[in-house]
Amino acid sequence: MRRALEGITVVAVEQAVAAPYASSRLADAGARVIKIERPEGDFARNYDKLVQGQSAYFVWLNRGKESICLDLTIEQDCAVLDAMIAGADVLLQNLKPGSISKLGFGSAELRKRFPRLITCDISGFGEGGPLSHLKAYDLIVQAESGLCAITGTAHGSARVGVSVCDISAGMTALNGILQALLRRERTGEGASIQVSLFDAIADWMNVPVLQLDYSGYHTARAGVNHPSLAPYGAYHCADGKEIIFSVQNDREWVNFCTKFLRQPELIRRPGFADNMERICNRAALDEIVADRFAQLSSGEAMAELEGAGLAYGRLNEIEEFSRHSHLRRVPVSTPAGEVHVIAPGAIFDGDGTPVLGAVPAPGAHSESLRREFGG
Numbered sequence: 001m002r003r004a005l006e007g008i009t010v011v012a013v014e015q016a017v018a019a020p021y022a023s024s025r026l027a028d029a030g031a032r033v034i035k036i037e038r039p040e041g042d043f044a045r046n047y048d049k050l051v052q053g054q055s056a057y058f059v060w061l062n063r064g065k066e067s068i069c070l071d072l073t074i075e076q077d078c079a080v081l082d083a084m085i086a087g088a089d090v091l092l093q094n095l096k097p098g099s100i101s102k103l104g105f106g107s108a109e110l111r112k113r114f115p116r117l118i119t120c121d122i123s124g125f126g127e128g129g130p131l132s133h134l135k136a137y138d139l140i141v142q143a144e145s146g147l148c149a150i151t152g153t154a155h156g157s158a159r160v161g162v163s164v165c166d167i168s169a170g171m172t173a174l175n176g177i178l179q180a181l182l183r184r185e186r187t188g189e190g191a192s193i194q195v196s197l198f199d200a201i202a203d204w205m206n207v208p209v210l211q212l213d214y215s216g217y218h219t220a221r222a223g224v225n226h227p228s229l230a231p232y233g234a235y236h237c238a239d240g241k242e243i244i245f246s247v248q249n250d251r252e253w254v255n256f257c258t259k260f261l262r263q264p265e266l267i268r269r270p271g272f273a274d275n276m277e278r279i280c281n282r283a284a285l286d287e288i289v290a291d292r293f294a295q296l297s298s299g300e301a302m303a304e305l306e307g308a309g310l311a312y313g314r315l316n317e318i319e320e321f322s323r324h325s326h327l328r329r330v331p332v333s334t335p336a337g338e339v340h341v342i343a344p345g346a347i348f349d350g351d352g353t354p355v356l357g358a359v360p361a362p363g364a365h366s367e368s369l370r371r372e373f374g375g
Contacts, residue, residue: 003030008181010034010090011081012065013105015042017138017163018122018197019094020061021170022177026090027064027357028344034084034369035065038072041362052336054359059339063332064357066365072103083373085110085117090177094122097133107192117190118180120173126196141165141197150208153223168200224315230278231256231289234315241298242315245305250274252310259308261292333358 008031012023020035020042027033035042042062047055070077082105085091091110093100100106100121107119121127124136131144139159142148147165152158173195180191208219211228224244225233232246247253258264266272266288271281278285293301298314305312314320321327328343330353344354 005181006030008032008090009088010092011084011088012036013081013091013093013095013100015094016044017057017061017166018169018195019092019173020044021167022120022122022173023065023092024061024063025170025174025344026177028354031090033065034088034365035062035067035360036072036081037067037069037362039069041069045362051339052334054334054336059332059334059359060341063341063359065360066369067360067363068366068369069363078103080370080373081105084369086114087373088117089181090118090120092120092122092173092177096135097123111190111192115190116184116188118177118184118193119190120177120180120193120195122169122173122195122197124196125198127194131198136197138163138165138197141201145198145201145205146208147201147205150219150221150227152221154221157221165197165201168204169195169197172200172203225282228279229275230282231285233286235290235293235301237293237296237298237301239297239299243293243298243301243305243312244315245310245312247310255308256310260304260310261288263288328352330354330356332356335359335361335364 005026008026010023010026010031010033012019012033013036014020014023015038023033023035042058044061045055045058047057050056051059068080070081072078072081085105091105091107093105101109107121110117110119123132124134124141125131136144139148142151142159142165145165148157148159151160173193176191176193176195180193184190207228211217211219217228219227221227222233224242226246229246229248232244232248234242234244236242247256254267257266271277272285296304302312302314316324329340330343331338332341339359341356343352348354
């Protein structure tokens with residue numbers, strides 16, 4: 001079956017996470033992705049050696065690509081890159097701010113030469129503003145954006161456990177590139193896209209910012225409790241396991257009180273009658289809820305929550321998630337052998353096991369690509 005982006009060529013001057021995330025998903029969709037690595041390779045190859053001697057990050061984000069190592073301080077290698085861009089549909093890059101322009105491959109200049117080209121520049125803080133010149137990595141942006149301030153517990157802030165700013169920037173870039181490709185089909189014109197880690201995650205921070213700006217409501221760090229819905233969080237059961245459940249609306253609150261807590265008198269008790277009252281009285285409510293969970297095993301609690309029509313889940317460790325009955329895995333070839341990665345989230349036409357391209361060794365395609373593009 002023909003994949004959606006077959007015939008599209010993407011040149012990715014990329015490193016680390018954000019741009020490789022976007023380009024790997026373009027490769028999954030059938031695009032030809034040519035990954036430009038520095039002579040020593042993408043530094044993400046050395047983040048760890050935990051997947052058969054390879055970096056988990058690199059294996060995850062670089063399937064389905066061709067790799068060429070270029071030294072862009074050398075005229076001949078710049079000529080190879082120039083020839084690639086001349087035949088490309090998309091140029092994606094996330095080098096240090098200003099670096100790509102100094103090399104002669106800035107978006108504005110390239111768009112004048114190649115009007116159908118789509119360029120996408122990923123940076124930490126964007127093209128303008130007082131911090132735009134800075135390098136910015138995921139944790140720095142988590143901190144700057146206030147995300148760390150609302151993550152953690154009352155005892156202190158925490159980092160979100162995965163590189164969420166990098167991933168959100170990659171997702172935003174992917175979305176922008178797909179929009180630009182669709183627009184080009186209609187107009188014949190390319191586009192220049194700028195994505196920053198800060199802007200991408202700032203969009204995700206709308207709820208706490210809107211709550212603060214318009215009502216003065218401060219989102220409190222709540223561990224594995226929801227900061228603005230109650231009851232919604234993790235509770236210990238009699239067998240020592242924790243169950244997370246959620247009440248999202250008045251109907252669920254009525255069911256929870258009558259069918260799970262078996263205390264229908266709580267439904268309209270002052271202090272508990274609606275979500276804002278329950279948030280203000282969370283400590284008192286949590287004492288009641290925790291007492292009920294403590295009477296039940298995790299299995300019993302889940303059965304009763306399901307019977308009450310409420311959403312619930314287990315507070316799993318990574319080991320438990322790795323064995324989860326819903327987890328889909330697909331094989332990917334790597335230089336060190338086959339690895340089974342978690343499958344992409346979107347399932348097309350019922351095919352839950354897509355075929356993913358191989359992870360390249362550093363410069364695995366350098367010779368053939370130099371021949372193709374005149375180097």
